[in-house]
Amino acid sequence: MYSARTRVENEQWVKEIETVTDELDLDADATSTATDLFLSGVPEAERSKRAVMAASIYAASLISGQAQSQSDVADAAGVARLTIQQRWKELLRDAGMEPPSW
Template sequence: MYRASDEVENEEWLATLEGGADRLNLPSETRTRAADLFLSTVPEADRSKQPALAAAVYVASLATGEARSQQDVADAFDVSRLSVQGRWKALMREAGLEPPSW
């Protein structure tokens, strides 16, 4: 869970989320879930925020049935696919979700 002040402090990152979600053509439910995931787990270091944002979007897309590939998400957020790959499962578990076993 996050505080309301987290939204204000991360306003720029939430705008970045919206831009990437637009490029991925994601519905509002997925965007909201991604924002909640990101705000609940915001990393301290600014350099880690972009990959964390991408991972949150990837997890949200899986959780809402709007799956996008790791590569597509990485491209939309200008990070490497490995950045998404290295973060998404832990984020999913932290959110109380079970990662797919494919």
Template sequence: MYRASDEVQNEEWLTDLRRAAESLELSGEARSNATDLFLSHVPDADRSKPATAAAALYAGALIAGDERSQTDVADAMDVTRLSVQQRWKELLRDAGFSPPTW
């Protein structure tokens, strides 16, 4: 879980996440999932926040059944695909989901 103050402190990253979700035309459920995942796993270092937000967006879309490719999400968030690839499974596991094994 996260505190309401986490939203305020991370507004810059949430704005980027919302902008990317809009450009990817993600559903409201996917956007809500991504926001919750990001705020529940905000890293301390600012340099890690864009990658975590991108991974949260990818994972949130998966949970909602509104899949996008890792490359598309990474491009929308202006991070590398590898950044998404290295983080999304851990976010899902920490949230109580089992990542797909495709």
């Protein structure tokens, strides 16, 4: 879980998550899940935040049953597909979830 302070300190990223999930036509539950995943594992390095944001959105799309391709999420979030591929499973594990094995 994350603190209210974490949310306030990362408000620009929360807004970016909302923008990207809107572009991908994900619902409010997916947006909320992506936000929770992101804020639960916000990296300290500013340059890593976009990657974690994109991985959070991709993972949330799977969790919510609104699966998006890694390429579509990467394009909408402004990262490389490989960035998502390398991070999303670890992000789920860190959140206490077991990623699919496919």
